Amino acid sequence: MSRNKLIMLPLLLLFLLATAGSAMAFGFGNKFEAEVKTEQSAVKLVREVQRGGYAVVTTAELKKWQDEGKDMLIVDTMPFADSYKKGHVPGAVQFLFPIPDMTSWDSKETDGKSEQDFAALLGPDKERTIVIYCGFVKCTRSHNGAVWAKKLGYKNVYRYPGGIFAWKGADLPVETVD
Template identity: 60%
Template sequence: MKRIVTFAVLVMATVAFASPAFALFGNDKFEQELEKEAAVVTYVGEIERGDYKTVDTPTVKKWIDEGKDFVIVDTMPFKDSYAKEHIPGALNFVFPIPEMTEWDAAETSGSQEDFEKLLGPDKDKTIVIYCGFVKCTRSHNGAMWARKMGYTDVYRLPGGIFAWKGAEYPIESAE
């Protein structure tokens, strides 16, 4: 768990320091640091509650290039996001933004059984779940529920499709 928390803090710090131009706008550097700190604490709390791991964008790309057998799930709305662009090979299962403490089929793409069917019967298979960007919590819900359903090797890709595009990796479209 310590490794996961350390990784999450490093990801957030990298994102924060990677955009110095942002410092020219808005609050002073101390207020900005306070905002970054709050975001890191929120993210780490999600990881702890969800009991999943995190993985970075270059690692997922490497897994795809190597032909690693894993499931990747895009949790964004089909029409507004997934259909337009998603990570190659990603499957779609929508989750809501607010933390989903109980399953609500009206807020997702369907039932827990539907999600389990999408993930497959192998509870030890690697699963990567992503949404739009670091603050988006759809991926938190997906990863948390995969763990609750007994999947053991579950990762959340924090930067989501924004980080994927930022790395200039190829995208697919369902349109």
């Protein structure tokens, strides 16, 4: 390599670093703006949990519960064909809930299923641990499912907010339906 090229390479790298820093300073890819969005999502989740009266569980905690053989029911609230069938948390059962807040039961929003169908799925043991999830943190299907489980009298209701995206992001196995 010629001497000019050896001098130009570090100068080019220095230029690239300087322009990347300038881009950050001028708002391109601003980490501070990204933090505002993270904050908004976090506060929205906290407020939903407070309003719903249920608890939350992380991916690591849910996996640990599974590994320990904890008696629990895991409910996937995503559409059957578009999501659950393609990949769900192992052992999960499916029950569709809508995305907007479901303040009253509407069978059109739950794939024609009734409140009694949901109670039958959850079972008679009101002390059993119930874990409800959807796709990702911003998805509110799991909020609706957790709220209705609480309304039906279940005491140990958890929302798994990371959902199937966090499960896959942790490189954990999924089940599919053929």
